[in-house]
Amino acid sequence: TGLLTIALLFIAYLDPATNVTFAAFIIVLYIGFPFTVLSQLSTGPMLDTIAPANRRGYIQGLNISVMSFATAVSPYLLGEMADNLGTGTTMWVCVGISFVAAAINAPLMLSKVLRAAKGKKDE
Numbered sequence: 001t002g003l004l005t006i007a008l009l010f011i012a013y014l015d016p017a018t019n020v021t022f023a024a025f026i027i028v029l030y031i032g033f034p035f036t037v038l039s040q041l042s043t044g045p046m047l048d049t050i051a052p053a054n055r056r057g058y059i060q061g062l063n064i065s066v067m068s069f070a071t072a073v074s075p076y077l078l079g080e081m082a083d084n085l086g087t088g089t090t091m092w093v094c095v096g097i098s099f100v101a102a103a104i105n106a107p108l109m110l111s112k113v114l115r116a117a118k119g120k121k122d123e
Contacts, residue, residue, distance in 0.1 A: 001039070004032035009091055040067075041104070048085035049114050 011025045043063060051059040082090040108114055 001036040001097045002102065004028070004036055005091065005095050005098065006033065009095075010090075039101075046108065046114055 008025060009027050013019055014021045046061060047059050047063055048056055058063060078090055078094070081093065085093075
């Protein structure tokens with residue numbers, strides 16, 4: 001997400017804006033967007049892997065609640081930030097948050113617990 005946002009900001013700040021820069025922005029946006037969704041799709045299976053079988057629904061509910069709360073609150077908070085600090089600053093803060101989140105989650109790629117076991121069935 002951070003890399004996509006940087007690419008889009010780079011294209012958006014090109015001067016002068018032309019039909020070519022607009023087309024480049026749209027192409028990068030629509031090609032890159034599916035990759036930003038991957039992290040959202042991976043949390044459910046990761047939680048299912050670490051949660052006890054009898055608590056998976058509860059854990060998934062908490063995950064969805066947190067995501068829904070963040071989706072509801074973040075537009076307001078980012079709007080306030082944009083009004084007070086400027087849109088450009090707010091976008092770069094979002095890029096920073098994206099990279100921090102990636103750095104926090106990167107060690108999970110090495111976790112033996114989260115690797116799929118071949119032939120393992122749900123309990």
